[in-house]
Amino acid sequence: MLLAFLWGSQVAFAQKVGLVLSGGGAKGLAHVGVLKVLEKNRIPIDYIVGTSMGAIVGAMYAAGYSPAEIEEIVLKPDFQNWVSGEPLEGKVYNYYDGDYNPAALHLRLAIDSTLKARVTPKLVDDVTLNYVLSTMLAPAGAISGYDFNKLMVPYRSVASEVFTRQRVVQRDGSLADAVRNSMAFPLAFRPIRQPDGRYLFDGAVVDNFPTGVMRQEFKPDIIIGVNVGDVAFNKYPKEKDDALLANTLLFVGFNGADTTSVGPNGIFIQPKIDEFTAADFNKVKQLVVLGTQATEKKLDQLLTRIPRREDTLALQQRRRAFQERAPKPEFKQITVQGVPAQQQEFVRRFFQKTGSSYSPGDIEEGYYRLVNNDFFNNVYPRVRYDSKLQGYTLNLDARQNSNLTTDLGVLLSSRSMSNFYLGGAYRYLNRFLYTIKGNATIGRFYNGAQGTFRISIPGNHPFYVEPAITFNNFNYQDTGGLLGSTAQNTQLQQRDLKTSVAIGYSPNYRSRYVLSGGLFTNRDRFANTNEISSDASLDQNNVTGVTGAIQFQRNSLNRRQYPVSGRRAEFSLRGVVAEEDYEAGSTANGLADRTKDHQWLQSRLYIEQYFTFHKVDSVGRRVHAWGYTLDAVATTQGRFATYRSSLTSAAAFLPLPDSRTLFLDRYRGTAYAAVGLRYIKAILGSLEWRSEVYAHALFRPWEQQDFNPVLAKRGATVSRPYLTAMTGFVYQTPVGPASLQFIHYDDPDHQFGVFAHIGFVLFRDRSLD
Numbered sequence: 001m002l003l004a005f006l007w008g009s010q011v012a013f014a015q016k017v018g019l020v021l022s023g024g025g026a027k028g029l030a031h032v033g034v035l036k037v038l039e040k041n042r043i044p045i046d047y048i049v050g051t052s053m054g055a056i057v058g059a060m061y062a063a064g065y066s067p068a069e070i071e072e073i074v075l076k077p078d079f080q081n082w083v084s085g086e087p088l089e090g091k092v093y094n095y096y097d098g099d100y101n102p103a104a105l106h107l108r109l110a111i112d113s114t115l116k117a118r119v120t121p122k123l124v125d126d127v128t129l130n131y132v133l134s135t136m137l138a139p140a141g142a143i144s145g146y147d148f149n150k151l152m153v154p155y156r157s158v159a160s161e162v163f164t165r166q167r168v169v170q171r172d173g174s175l176a177d178a179v180r181n182s183m184a185f186p187l188a189f190r191p192i193r194q195p196d197g198r199y200l201f202d203g204a205v206v207d208n209f210p211t212g213v214m215r216q217e218f219k220p221d222i223i224i225g226v227n228v229g230d231v232a233f234n235k236y237p238k239e240k241d242d243a244l245l246a247n248t249l250l251f252v253g254f255n256g257a258d259t260t261s262v263g264p265n266g267i268f269i270q271p272k273i274d275e276f277t278a279a280d281f282n283k284v285k286q287l288v289v290l291g292t293q294a295t296e297k298k299l300d301q302l303l304t305r306i307p308r309r310e311d312t313l314a315l316q317q318r319r320r321a322f323q324e325r326a327p328k329p330e331f332k333q334i335t336v337q338g339v340p341a342q343q344q345e346f347v348r349r350f351f352q353k354t355g356s357s358y359s360p361g362d363i364e365e366g367y368y369r370l371v372n373n374d375f376f377n378n379v380y381p382r383v384r385y386d387s388k389l390q391g392y393t394l395n396l397d398a399r400q401n402s403n404l405t406t407d408l409g410v411l412l413s414s415r416s417m418s419n420f421y422l423g424g425a426y427r428y429l430n431r432f433l434y435t436i437k438g439n440a441t442i443g444r445f446y447n448g449a450q451g452t453f454r455i456s457i458p459g460n461h462p463f464y465v466e467p468a469i470t471f472n473n474f475n476y477q478d479t480g481g482l483l484g485s486t487a488q489n490t491q492l493q494q495r496d497l498k499t500s501v502a503i504g505y506s507p508n509y510r511s512r513y514v515l516s517g518g519l520f521t522n523r524d525r526f527a528n529t530n531e532i533s534s535d536a537s538l539d540q541n542n543v544t545g546v547t548g549a550i551q552f553q554r555n556s557l558n559r560r561q562y563p564v565s566g567r568r569a570e571f572s573l574r575g576v577v578a579e580e581d582y583e584a585g586s587t588a589n590g591l592a593d594r595t596k597d598h599q600w601l602q603s604r605l606y607i608e609q610y611f612t613f614h615k616v617d618s619v620g621r622r623v624h625a626w627g628y629t630l631d632a633v634a635t636t637q638g639r640f641a642t643y644r645s646s647l648t649s650a651a652a653f654l655p656l657p658d659s660r661t662l663f664l665d666r667y668r669g670t671a672y673a674a675v676g677l678r679y680i681k682a683i684l685g686s687l688e689w690r691s692e693v694y695a696h697a698l699f700r701p702w703e704q705q706d707f708n709p710v711l712a713k714r715g716a717t718v719s720r721p722y723l724t725a726m727t728g729f730v731y732q733t734p735v736g737p738a739s740l741q742f743i744h745y746d747d748p749d750h751q752f753g754v755f756a757h758i759g760f761v762l763f764r765d766r767s768l769d
Contacts, residue, residue, distance in 0.1 A: 015308045018047040018220030020211050020262070021054025023182075023204035024228035025278025026083075026287065028053025029074055030271040033291025034226050035067040043302055044310040047218040048155045049210050051203035054226070055157040055182035056133075059175055062148070062155035063140030064322045071288060077623075080281045082132055085125035100560050101439065102421050102760035103407030104735040108377070126189055127371040127379065133176040134383045135360070138392065139326035141175045142385035148172055152322040156217050157182045158203030158210045167206045169213055174382055192380050193338075193397060204229065211261040222306060223266040226291075228273060267301055269294050331358035332391035334366075338398045339376075343429055347376070347398060349458040363394055369462075369509045370396070375427045375435075377401035403427050407439065410735060411759035417661050419443025432457050441764075445661055447473045448764050463505040470498050472766055476663050491527040491538060492663055494648060496520060498767040511554035519546055520578075520767035524648040528587040528710045539585040541645040543598070545578025547768060557608070561657060561760055562690065562730045562737050564625045564680050565612040574602045576768060582641035589710045594641055602635035602651065602768075610678070627678035629655070629694070634671045639702075643712035646702045655694045655724050656743065657761035664747045666722050671699035676724075687731050690739075694724040722746035736760045 019038075021031045031054055038045060050058030060070050073079060144150035148157075148171050157170040157178035170178040177192065181200040184191040191199040207213065208229045214220060262268050271294035276283065295302075334351050336344035350373075351358060351366030358366075371379045382395040409421035423439030433456040440449040454466040476492040500518025522543040527536065551572040557563035578598045584591045610627040633651040640646040653667045653674050654660050674696030681689050703715040728741030736759040743753050 015222065015306065016046045016218070016220045017044050017306055017308075018049065018214040018218050018223045019045050019058070020209065020214050020223060020225045021048065021050040021058045022209045022225075022227045022229045023050075023052025023054055023202065024208075024273075025053055025185075026281040026283070027228040027271075027273045027276050027278060028057060029281075029284050029287040030228050030273060030291030030294070031057040031226055032067060032071050032074060033271075033288040033293070034269060034295045035061060036071065036288075037292055037295035037299065038224075038302075039067050039310075039312075039315070041299060041303065042309040042312060043306055044308055045153055047214065047220055048153050049158065049214045049217065050156075050182070051158045051208055051210055052183045052185070053228070055179050055203065058155060059137060059157065059179045062151040062153040063137050063175065064152045064319050066319060074284050074288070079284070082129045083281050084279075085129075100762060101407060101409070101423060102411065102441075102560075102736070102762040103409040103423060104759065105408040107406050107408070108402045109404040109406060127368075130176075130180065130192075130379075131364070131367055131381055133179055134174075134381045135363075137175040137179070138383040138385070139323070139329075141383075142327050142392070143322060143325045144175075146172055146174065146384075148175070148178070151175075152319060154218065156210075156213055158207050158213055159184075159200040160203050160206040161198065162186065162201045162205060165206060167203070167210075167213075168200055169217065171217070174384065177382065190378065209261065211263075211266075223262040224269065224302070225262040225266060226269045226271075226295075228271060228291075265305055267298055267305060269298055327385055327391070329360050330391040331360075331363050331394055332386065332389040333393040334358070335393060335395045336398060337395065339400055342431065343398075343400065346429060346431075346433065346458065347396060350462075351394075352460050357391060358394075365508055369458075370398075372509055373433070373456075374405060374425070375401050375429055375433055400429070401427075409760060411443070411757060411761060413761075414754065414756040415445075415658075415661070417443060417445035417658075419446055445475055446763055447475075450764055461505065462507075463503060466502045466504065468498075468500050468502065470496075470500075470764055470767070472496050472764055474660075476661075491532060492648070493525045493538075494522070494766075495524075496522045496767040510556050511552070514549075514551045514553065516551070517546070517548040520544070522649070522767060524645060526644045526648060527585070528589065528642060528644055532587055536587055537585040539588055539642065539644070540583040541641060541648065542581040542583075543578050543649060544581070545576060545598075547574060547576045547578075549574040557610075559732075559737075561762065562680075562688075562732075562739070563608075563610060564623055564627075564688070565610050567609040568607070570604070570606040572602075572604050574604075574768065576600050576602070576637075580640055580645075582645065587710075588642065589708060591642065591710060596641070598638060598640075600635055600637040602633065602637065604631075604633045604651070606631050610680075623688075624681040625679070627680070629674070629676040629678070631655075631674040631676075631696075632672070634699075637670045639712050642710050643702060643704045644710075646712040650702070653696050655696075656692070656726055656741075657739075657757075658741075658743070658755045660761075660763055662745070662747075662750055664745060664750060666698070666701075666719075666747055667696070667745075669698040669701045672696055673699070680730075683729075687729060689727075690730050691727040692725070695721045696724070697721050733758065 048058040048062050057070065140151055148155045159168045159170060159181040161168055170181065180192055182203045183189060184200065185202040185204065191201050193199055209225065209227050211223055211225055214223055271290045273287065273290055276287065334348050336347045347370060350370045352362055354362050367381060370376060376398050378399045380397040382397065384393055386393050403426055405425045407423035411419050419441050421439065421441050423437065425435060425437040428434045435454040438451045441447060448471055450468065450470045452466055452468040454464050456464045472495065474494045498518055498520040500516055502514050502516035504512045504514045506512040524541045525538040527538055549572055551570065553570045555568045557566035557568050576599065580596045580598055582594050584593055607630040608627065610625045612623060612625040631653060635651065637650065640649050647665060647668045650668045650670050653672050655676060674694055676692060676694035678692045683689050698719040700717060701715045701719050702712045705711040705713045723746050725744045726741050728739055730737055730739045738758040740756045743755055744751060
């Protein structure tokens with residue numbers, strides 16, 4: 001009896017436990033709940049083997065992250081962005097590479113030796129995920145000497161070689177690579193190239209529930225197997241087959257889990273996640289709870305079959321001791337592969353040192369600047385500790401992107417302002433990066449075109465030089481519709497042509513300083529009265545001259561239009577020397593033609609900022625945000641030939657996307673100040689309710705003279721406040737935002753209206769913007 005007791009105690013003490021975590025996309029977040037219950041009940045985890053999402057969660061645990069820390073990471077809004085391909089807040093916009101445009105589709109074209117074009121397929125954008133995995137798992141790799149047996153918990157990751165259908169068990173090397181290989185599901189995430197030249201894919205393709213790997217590698221006494229992958233239906237799901245068609249690739253790709261493979265004394269855990277898909281990353285909290293509940297149901301079985309207990313204090317001390325062995329986060333060297341030597345030097349110049357080494361901030365700044373440069377493709381970062389250098393090294397595996405790209409965009413509107421956008425670019429890298437771009441917009445209200453040639457020079461003080469030619473034509477007679485308009489405002493056409501050269505200095509990809517100068521010609525044609533006959537001739541005012549400006553711009557907004565987070569700030573100072581050539585029309589009330597010289601200075605300040613809050617509930621992640629805008633313009637611009645030409649040449653307050661399409665007298669002047677508040681709330685999935693209200697005042701506004709309304713005079717020092725309001729709904733579609741808006745302008749001819757559109761309502765800057 002005593003011998004049996006002692007033998008049983010020895011078995012319990014020596015008992016080794018292996019944890020197997022399956023793949024399943026977002027459903028693998030249930031693994032976090034499993035880990036929480038195991039640690040809470042002091043159930044030991046001696047080995048971990050994972051596939052796909054199970055490889056990610058398992059690697060984080062093996063690298064020394066506690067279940068609470070892993071849960072905190074996956075609950076952050078940033079996590080959904082990593083796995084969905086959405087860029088992180090503050091890393092959306094890249095001034096160094098280009099400016100906003102209304103294109104919804106950006107295609108990279110490769111021309112092969114037979115001159116046939118090939119379009120690169122669109123996969124999940126992995127630039128943020130790759131960087132986060134590399135930096136998050138780098139300390140554990142350095143501590144373990146890149147031997148997975150020496151992690152805090154010995155670990156294996158399963159990938160596949162799809163061409164030979166072979167399972168690949170990853171035992172050493174880069175921990176981030178092992179995870180990234182295991183989650184490269186075909187047609188979703190791109191595979192990364194291995195040092196030996198192979199490409200590995202998601203382990204779920206050949207082994208989604210790798211209990212066999214656990215036995216072969218670690219030979220544990222007992223296996224806890226957690227399956228979150230799809231399983232076969234007992235019968236054909238006739239009621240659900242239409243809804244499930246979109247996910248058939250996952251059914252085909254994922255290897256079914258054998259519930260008996262954990263062994264006769266093992267424990268099989270299957271969270272109840274039938275209603276979830278592999279893409280439901282926005283339902284993190286609910287998935288973690290389901291993993292917790294499934295493990296708690298098996299708790300009696302777990303405690304009975306695994307009598308050994310992990311000392312909580314000892315585990316915490318072991319985890320802390322492991323983490324404290326991490327080397328100091330300093331980067332000593334940056335190496336580049338995959339591109340010619342000259343291009344390697346160009347890549348390295350994106351990174352700027354702080355002292356004798358690169359700080360983590362230097363590395364992040366340079367990485368995001370690089371991956372946002374359209375010339376390079378499939379940039380993959382590898383972080384490794386070099387004991388000789390006494391610091392980390394960053395290796396960048398980069399590919400030259402196709403030289404040719406094309407941009408396509410369509411705007412459909414409830415008013416006659418729909419248009420089509422087409423753009424193209426050619427890039428060539430020698431010592432510097434040379435980019436030639438051309439684009440055009442074709443529509444009834446707005447036609448425009450632009451051509452640019454940019455020379456980009458990276459380094460400690462990155463800058464670019466860019467000659468450009470820009471043409472705009474706005475025809476307000478085609479923007480009637482639901483808001484209505486007067487004859488005076490619809491008989492208005494504005495055209496401008498500008499040739500310029502800009503020198504931009506971008507200390508980081510979110511901001512830049514620009515010094516620019518150029519020649520411009522503005523032509524405005526307009527009527528001076530509300531009622532005109534069909535045979536009336538319009539006034540024409542030509543303003544030709546030179547302009548120069550210095551600008552500071554910063555942008556971290558998360559969207560080109562209808563953002564909910566980030567900040568945008570602009571300050572500019574512009575000088576203009578011009579000649580006005582006025583030709584009177586039939587509504588000019590007897591005015592004569594004239595020519596006059598003008599000189600003026602103009603300054604502008606614009607700030608837009610959002611304060612964003614996220615809520616995670618049973619439906620998923622919801623967002624609501626408050627925002628504000630400040631907009632102020634001051635200029636010494638004088639009076640032009642008529643009241644109407646004084647307005648057409650003045651600055652305009654344009655608070656809403658459709659404001660550019662309306663000519664509102666009370667929103668134009670030589671000086672104004674405006675403030676606005678915005679509120680956004682997600683109400684159903686990606687559908688957002690958005691409300692905005694603005695108040696602005698004009699300083700010494702232009703008014704019509706009493707004795708001759710065609711001429712302009714200065715009004716009161718400060719006008720009354722004018723109110724603008726909008727409420728409506730916004731939904732982000734693959735071709736751009738879709739919105740339905742109810743609008744109030746403080747203008748007698750456009751007081752209330754409805755505006756709906758699909759696509760980006762964006763226009764090129766005018767010559768003096």
